[in-house]
Amino acid sequence: KVAPRVAMKCPGPPDSSRLAFLLENALAREARIWKVPVFQNLTLKGTDISSLCYKKAVLWIAETSSRFQFYPETFALAASILNRLLASVKAQLKYLQCIAISCLVLAAKTNEEDEIIPSVKMLAVQSGCKRSPAEILRMERIILDKLHWDLYTATPMDFLNIFHAMVMSSWPHLLPGLPQRNPSRHVALLTKQLQHCMACHQLVQFKGSTLALVIITLELERHTPGWLPVTTDLLKKAQVNSTEFIRCKELMDQELMGLQPSNAVYIFCPISPALQGHPKARPPCHHPSGLKNSHQVRLRGAVNPPISPPFMPTTAPSPADTVESDEYYDGFRQLYSEDGGASSGRVNAGGSWPQPRAGDGSSPCPPLQP
Numbered sequence: 001k002v003a004p005r006v007a008m009k010c011p012g013p014p015d016s017s018r019l020a021f022l023l024e025n026a027l028a029r030e031a032r033i034w035k036v037p038v039f040q041n042l043t044l045k046g047t048d049i050s051s052l053c054y055k056k057a058v059l060w061i062a063e064t065s066s067r068f069q070f071y072p073e074t075f076a077l078a079a080s081i082l083n084r085l086l087a088s089v090k091a092q093l094k095y096l097q098c099i100a101i102s103c104l105v106l107a108a109k110t111n112e113e114d115e116i117i118p119s120v121k122m123l124a125v126q127s128g129c130k131r132s133p134a135e136i137l138r139m140e141r142i143i144l145d146k147l148h149w150d151l152y153t154a155t156p157m158d159f160l161n162i163f164h165a166m167v168m169s170s171w172p173h174l175l176p177g178l179p180q181r182n183p184s185r186h187v188a189l190l191t192k193q194l195q196h197c198m199a200c201h202q203l204v205q206f207k208g209s210t211l212a213l214v215i216i217t218l219e220l221e222r223h224t225p226g227w228l229p230v231t232t233d234l235l236k237k238a239q240v241n242s243t244e245f246i247r248c249k250e251l252m253d254q255e256l257m258g259l260q261p262s263n264a265v266y267i268f269c270p271i272s273p274a275l276q277g278h279p280k281a282r283p284p285c286h287h288p289s290g291l292k293n294s295h296q297v298r299l300r301g302a303v304n305p306p307i308s309p310p311f312m313p314t315t316a317p318s319p320a321d322t323v324e325s326d327e328y329y330d331g332f333r334q335l336y337s338e339d340g341g342a343s344s345g346r347v348n349a350g351g352s353w354p355q356p357r358a359g360d361g362s363s364p365c366p367p368l369q370p
Contacts, residue, residue, distance in 0.1 A: 076157035078107035156208035
């Protein structure tokens with residue numbers, strides 16, 4: 001976890017050899033440990049876990065990890081532990097919730113500082129998990145036994161950090177063409193995209209190095225004309241099979257289509273004077289469902305109610321919004337030494353949209369996008 005962060009602090013030509021060393025070590029760990037569950041007919045082979053339940057479980061881990069302000073690498077490690085376990089045992093759907101939260105606990109113990117990690121009881125309550133601490137601890141021991149106490153592998157997030165640092169180090173002239181012009185905001189946006197893709201049962205069949213490289217490639221294709229030499233060079237360094245790369249690129253392009261901003265029209269209805277004095281009054285707001293879900297997720301982080309379990313028949317939140325990447329921005333900004341640029345495009349510290357004050361006529365909707 002620490003190595004890629006150190007590499008990103010000082011990108012530049014002198015660090016190219018260190019980045020190559022980090023990539024080589026990550027590829028070696030991935031080749032030694034990487035295992036993924038196999039799906040047949042939209043169901044995990046040999047189990048009653050559907051691809052939809054799997055996706056909800058991974059997104060729930062992502063939301064819970066973000067709620068407790070864990071590193072993105074902690075979510076990635078938890079998802080990797082989950083995949084390795086589901087590839088090793090035939091788990092049943094009734095145990096998936098306990099497995100998911102136990103994987104997150106183990107990942108947090110591996111990556112996070114002790115003072116950041118909540119108690120198992122608090123994590124279970126705040127996450128909406130209906131398992132007791134004793135059940136979670138028993139599941140932890142089962143996971144450790146099945147994985148031979150060897151938890152840490154190179155995750156897609158590790159490779160994303162390394163590849164992004166390589167691009168910023170060797171091809172800094174590409175930066176002006178990117179939608180988020182400082183590196184920290186850009187990698188935060190790519191992090192949200194990668195989390196979404198890691199919940200797809202089709203994309204999870206590809207190695208983390210391939211997923212991260214495809215994320216970088218798709219972004220360069222969309223915004224920079226000189227992307228081909230960059231991609232070719234990274235393909236050689238990452239030792240990624242070209243056939244797998246092309247197939248993964250096609251699937252990921254389809255998966256990310258749903259994350260593109262829609263041509264939405266916002267209708268602003270000012271607050272009625274008769275409602276301004278009412279304590280329960282809510283200003284009317286019409287917005288697309290995707291942004292509505294994103295808005296609700298950010299509000300949940302502010303008031304801390306329990307997260308809805310991922311195994312109930314509810315719609316899983318979509319982590320698609322560019323603004324949502326701001327929750328990762330502070331950490332990446334420090335890694336790239338951008339402490340002076342905190343004011344550009346930041347939302348308010350509470351993590352939710354600015355709320356209108358009575359009589360000021362401000363819109364409760366998110367800012368309009370081009």
